Amino acid sequence: MITPNPIFGTGLHAIGGISAASCYMPFEKVKNWTWEIFWIVQALFAWLIMPLLIGFFTVPDLFTVLAKAPASVFWPALLLGAVYGFGGLSFGYAIRNIGYSLTYTISIGISAVLGTIIPLILKGQLIEQFTKIGGDTVLIGMIASIFGVALCGRAGFLKEKFLSSKAKDKGNSFNMKKGLILVLIAGSLSAIWGVSLEVGQPISDIAAEHGAGNFEGNAKLIVSSLGCLLTNLIWFGFVTFKNGSIKTLISVKQTGTKRYLSNFSLSALAGSLWYVQFFFYGLGHVRMGSFQFSSWVLHMSMLIFFSYIIGVLMKEWKDVNRKTYITLIFALLVLVTSFVIMTYGSYIGELANGTH
Template sequence: MISTNPLIGTGLHAIGGISAASCYLPNTQTRKWSWGTFWLVQALFAWIIMPLVIGWLTVPGFFSIFVQAPSGSFWIAFLLGGLYGFGGMSFGKAINHIGYSLTYTISIGISAVLGTIFPLIIFGGLQDFFSRAGGNIVLTGMLLSVAGVLFCGWAGFKKEKDLKLFGDGKVRFNMSLGLILTSIAGVLSGVFNLSLEFGQPIADIAARNGAGIFEGNAKLIVSTSGCFFVNFVWFVIAGLRNRSLKELYPGKMISIGQIIRNWCWSAFAGTLWCFQFFFYGLGHVKMGSFQFASWVLHMSMLIFFSYIVGLLMKEWKNVQSKTYIILLAGLITLILSFCIISYGSYIGESIINNAN
């Protein structure tokens, strides 16, 4: 019997949020590498190497589980993970255009709602979910989260104008393109949660093998392998076309020492990304009867800590106070919406449990 503690679970989700919010910062330390080269190397660690290492270390009979896994669950989880691969690319490029705080806030705000709704649509129960006790509260929270995303988008367009008026001209900022990319990333991030849901039978086998609170590490590699496959094909083809793959080898433009440093920073970035779901899995199990709140809780942690990273990166240095207030209103609205969604889910779960 696994001991549960929602307080510890919340703390684990917070650690995962910190890891996710900072996972692309190492890119600022790479030198003489294009963004595509960095992305390809960090993806190798984020989606293949680290999930395999963590799974092998924490799940008994890790590799044998995939032989026992239902083929339908395996391939659907893999293909949906592949769809998220496009979302990951969009997310990374959006950071280049609108920064950390806006990219995380908008995409995660979208993901929090869709990541909750998608499984209900696919597995059934959408109408029952909203018509049962607490359903109207959850719906209110979701509508409020949409309002929060709109506030943040408004702040982004205000920031773009402020930078043109008060900026030094050195900051690249394109809110229109960034909004498109973050919207794609947010939708496909919700698809990644759906991929993990389809992979649950794999986690169930791991649980029967004695994986305990680490059962989720068995299904993670299936979903992330799909992510990596899409990114690998895309960036290898792109690298061959623009000849950026030569950045991986020492030459006149880059020394072997710089390549080693770049690999280390990229590996660190990929490890941080992977750790977010390592701690998400631990936190999810520890939440006990509050597991329904894991996804939105994790998303709120991501938004909060990405905002802190954005402040440390001085992304909002040259904006007017009105723009900053609009951003804060959006952040507060989003976090409040997640609290309302969690509360509504809690009401519904409590009534169901009492009835049983």
């Protein structure tokens, strides 16, 4: 039996947020590989190798657990994971058009809202969860989080606009219209990942019966991840065969042994970091007690918060004007406040349940 501890759970979500915010940083060091090849390797680690490896060591009788999963749970979770895969594709292409900051903020912001609300609607628990003790406080925290995300988006927009106005390069690839369409698709479909994990919960329950304890979520993660992997491999396999870049992955001679190993390792690191976020998401989720529904918006908000913190530390914001920087700082303060409010709401709710 896992004792609910929303404060500790929030801390675990924070670790997952840091991992997620930094997972694409290794790509900056990849040389002589196209973005598509980088994505294929990171996808293999994010959605196949790491889920199976960690699942094997943390879930007793893993393959027995998966075999016991009802078809009515396994296939919907897999298919929803595959749908999320299209969101990942759109996310990557959106970055090329409107930059890292705007893509992360808008898409993850949409995902945070939809990924929380849709599962509650499907379960018929929307009103119930927000009207119980602590639920209203959690709702206020969620609204504050959404406001903070919107402010981050505003800061990102001001940054892109300011830097674009200073750029002399007329070949700037910034395309707000195209990028916005892609990011809306990415955000909407990314929310499906949260739904996929909710649908796959019975698989985690089976894992718990086999003694998985805190790691029960690693079982359902394998199923959702496999669906996501299939979508990405089919798409990027087609793209890389069409443009001929697949040769750089299957032939060491194309880049040289040293560069190949470096690129492969960096891509594998990116995929592993992506997976680690949901490893800690699962650990944090089970500790949120009766307020587990808040995990998704909390995790997504943490992701955005730390992506901006990393951007500041890497001096990505050093050339912006004062108005943009003040907007960013205020946005981050609002997000931190929202984390505290949601955690407090979950905590007093658990106190009322007599778990502390």
